[in-house]
Amino acid sequence: MSVLFEQIADSIIDGMIEEARDSVQKALDDGCEGKDILNEGLIAGMNEVGVLFKEGEVFVPEVLISAKAMNAGMEVLKPYLQEGDVKKVGKAVFATVKGDLHDIGKKLVALMMEGAGYEIIDLGVDVSPEKIVEAVKQYNPDIIGMSAMLTTTMVAMKETIETLKEEGLYEKVKIMIGGAPVSDKYAKQIGANYSSDASAAVDLANQLMAV
Numbered sequence: 001m002s003v004l005f006e007q008i009a010d011s012i013i014d015g016m017i018e019e020a021r022d023s024v025q026k027a028l029d030d031g032c033e034g035k036d037i038l039n040e041g042l043i044a045g046m047n048e049v050g051v052l053f054k055e056g057e058v059f060v061p062e063v064l065i066s067a068k069a070m071n072a073g074m075e076v077l078k079p080y081l082q083e084g085d086v087k088k089v090g091k092a093v094f095a096t097v098k099g100d101l102h103d104i105g106k107k108l109v110a111l112m113m114e115g116a117g118y119e120i121i122d123l124g125v126d127v128s129p130e131k132i133v134e135a136v137k138q139y140n141p142d143i144i145g146m147s148a149m150l151t152t153t154m155v156a157m158k159e160t161i162e163t164l165k166e167e168g169l170y171e172k173v174k175i176m177i178g179g180a181p182v183s184d185k186y187a188k189q190i191g192a193n194y195s196s197d198a199s200a201a202v203d204l205a206n207q208l209m210a211v
């Protein structure tokens with residue numbers, strides 16, 4: 001890992017918002033690729049935070065500050081991930097499912113998809129199946145992207161799909177799911193499509209849209 005990427009990762013681990021912004025900008029000024037800054041800097045840092053959290057070395061307040069630093073870095077990086085074709089290829093509604101407040105990964109996926117030409121409607125976090133159904137009726141999207149980071153909330157994805165079926169909307173949209181506890185197997189079980197990260201999500205969306 002280059003020193004610059006290490007600096008970015010450290011700024012996330014330490015929850016230093018200004019440093020996160022500055023180090024991402026510095027890496028961009030140095031000509032680093034947006035994708036590398038994201039994967040080897042920001043995401044690498046957040047992954048380390050995850051390890052420290054699991055080991056009990058840091059607690060929720062620190063993780064929240066790291067999440068803020070991650071968002072600050074992502075804001076700087078956003079325009080560089082969104083270069084390229086702006087022709088709209090489809091519309092996607094995104095939501096973090098009921099009971100779940102994690103949104104960093106979902107925002108990243110939404111950001112990359114926006115960059116790939118999708119119109120994104122982000123419903124936010126803790127979104128009930130009913131709200132998702134309402135949004136499908138209101139926006140008529142091609143894709144629904146659902147995110148869950150807790151083993152206890154991933155069931156809400158299944159509930160949402162069941163509600164969509166009850167409303168006769170399931171056949172009208174493609175469903176993509178993701179998040180740490182989610183797998184391809186689970187996606188198949190509930191009638192959705194899975195992708196493990198943000199760039200794979202764009203490929204999956206294009207595949208589903210047959211772009």
Ligand code: B12
Nearest residue numbers: 050100101102103104105145146147150151178179197198
């Ligand atoms: C940041 C974080 C938080 C922050 C969230 C801030 C925010 N705005 O998002 C805060 C502090 C709020 C938090 C709270 C909690 N958290 Co937390 N959190 C994390 C942490 C450290 C990082 C998650 C993250 O942002 N990763 C970085 C992003 C880039 O990765 P990602 O989210 O996985 O997203 C990628 C893919 O999954 C995928 N993806 C994600 N969504 C989607 C959607 C689609 C459609 C697709 C295609 C792909 C896709 O693409 C993304 C980009 O590549 C994880 C640890 C971990 N290893 O994941 C724990 C973790 C998820 N949290 C955990 C827990 C337990 C909690 C709490 C219950 C803690 C508590 N005691 O209160 C609460 C629950 C709150 C709630 N109701 O949701 C556990 C979950 C365990 C489990 N198996 O259920 C984890 C795994 C930590 C651990 N090892 O114990 N957390």
